[in-house]
Amino acid sequence: MRKSNWSLSTIILATALAMLFSAISCQRQDTEADITAIKEMLNQYSVAVNTGDFDLWISFWTDEGIQMPPDTPARIGKAQILEAMKPTFDQMTLDIAITSIEDAKVYGDLGLTYCIYTFAVTPKAGGETIIVIPDGKALTLYERQTDGSWKIAYDCFNSNVSPTRITI
Amino acid sequence: MRKSNWSLSTIILATALAMLFSAISCQRQDTEADITAIKEMLNQYSVAVNTGDFDLWISFWTDEGIQMPPDTPARIGKAQILEAMKPTFDQMTLDIAITSIEDAKVYGDLGLTYCIYTFAVTPKAGGETIIVIPDGKALTLYERQTDGSWKIAYDCFNSNVSPTRITI
Numbered sequence: 377m378r379k380s381n382w383s384l385s386t387i388i389l390a391t392a393l394a395m396l397f398s399a400i401s402c403q404r405q406d407t408e409a410d411i412t413a414i415k416e417m418l419n420q421y422s423v424a425v426n427t428g429d430f431d432l433w434i435s436f437w438t439d440e441g442i443q444m445p446p447d448t449p450a451r452i453g454k455a456q457i458l459e460a461m462k463p464t465f466d467q468m469t470l471d472i473a474i475t476s477i478e479d480a481k482v483y484g485d486l487g488l489t490y491c492i493y494t495f496a497v498t499p500k501a502g503g504e505t506i507i508v509i510p511d512g513k514a515l516t517l518y519e520r521q522t523d524g525s526w527k528i529a530y531d532c533f534n535s536n537v538s539p540t541r542i543t544i
Numbered sequence: 545m546r547k548s549n550w551s552l553s554t555i556i557l558a559t560a561l562a563m564l565f566s567a568i569s570c571q572r573q574d575t576e577a578d579i580t581a582i583k584e585m586l587n588q589y590s591v592a593v594n595t596g597d598f599d600l601w602i603s604f605w606t607d608e609g610i611q612m613p614p615d616t617p618a619r620i621g622k623a624q625i626l627e628a629m630k631p632t633f634d635q636m637t638l639d640i641a642i643t644s645i646e647d648a649k650v651y652g653d654l655g656l657t658y659c660i661y662t663f664a665v666t667p668k669a670g671g672e673t674i675i676v677i678p679d680g681k682a683l684t685l686y687e688r689q690t691d692g693s694w695k696i697a698y699d700c701f702n703s704n705v706s707p708t709r710i711t712i
Contacts, residue, residue: 389557447707450646539615
C-alpha cells in the first residue's frame with residue numbers, strides 16, 4: 377500500500393514537471409514555426425493587395441490594429457483603417473512588392489517583420505502609374521490570436537528616399 | 545511512516561506547482577513594472593536628446609538596434625546609428641517633445657511604445673530653428689537585456705503631416 381501511494385504521488389509530480397518542461401520546450405519549438413507563419417502572412421498581405429482583395433486584406437488586422445503611414449495621422453482600429461483604405465482599393469490597382477524580409481522574430485505572442493518594399497498605384501479609371509514608394513521599409517507587428525493565427529497589430533512604414541527623388 | 549511519505553511527496557508536488565504558478569504570477573506582476581520601465585526609458589531618451597548627451601543617447605540602443613527614419617535608409621546596428629546621428633548632436637541643439645504615449649505594452653522580453661512627438665533643431669553655429677517634425681509618431685521596440693534593463697531594438701517613425709505643410 378505504501379509503495380502504491382508513492383507511485384501515485386510520483387506520477388502526479390512527474391506529470392507536473394513534464395507539463396512545465398513541455399511548456400518550455402514547446403515555446404522553443406514553436407518559434408521556427410511562428411516565424412514561418414508570420415513570413416507567410418506578410419506574403420499573403422502582398423497577395424491581397426495585388427489582387428485587390430480588400431476583404432482578405434482587412435481581415436489580417438486585429439480589431440485594435442494601428443496603421444502608421446507616413447505624412448498622415450495613424451489609423452486607430454480596424455474601422456479607421458477600413459475607412460482610409462477602402463477607397464484606395466476601390467479606385468486603384470495596387471502593386472506592392474516585398475523585395476526582402478530583413479528580419480523576422482517572435483517574442484512569445486508578438487511577432488515582428490522588418491521588410492523592404494516598393495508600392496505603386498494605377499487609377500482604375502485610367503491614367504499613369506504613380507510610384508508612391510520606390511524604395512520603402514516597414515516594421516510590422518503581429519499578435520498571436522486565441523485560435524493560434526496571427527494578425528497585424530501595428531504597421532509603421534516610410535520611404536528610404538527623399539520625396540524630391542521620387543519619379544512619377 | 546506511510547503518512548510521512550505522503551507528506552514529503554505532497555510537499556514536493558506542492559512546491560513544483562507553486563513554482564509553476566509563481567512563474568505565471570511573476571510574469572503578470574512584472575508587466576506593470578516593465579511598462580513603467582520602458583515609459584521611463586522613453587522619457588530618458590528625450591532627456592538625452594534635449595541635453596545633447598550623445599553618449600547617453602547611444603547607450604540606449606542594442607548593438608544590433610535598427611533606426612528607421614523617414615526618407616532615408618535604415619541605420620543597421622549601433623555603429624551605423626552613431627555615424628548618422630553623432631554629427632546631428634555635434635552641430636545642432638535638439639528639441640524633442642513626446643507629447644503623448646498612446647500605447648505601451650510588454651510581450652515577454654519585448655516592449656513597445658507608440659508615441660506622438662515633435663522635433664526641432666537649431667544650428668549651434670547660429671541660424672533659425674528648423675521644425676523637422678511638427679507632429680510625428682514613433683513605434684519603438686525595446687528588448688529586455690540579461691541584466692534586466694531595456695534597450696531599443698527598433699525605432700520606426702514618420703510625420704503626421706505632409707512635408708508641404710511643414711513650416712520652417
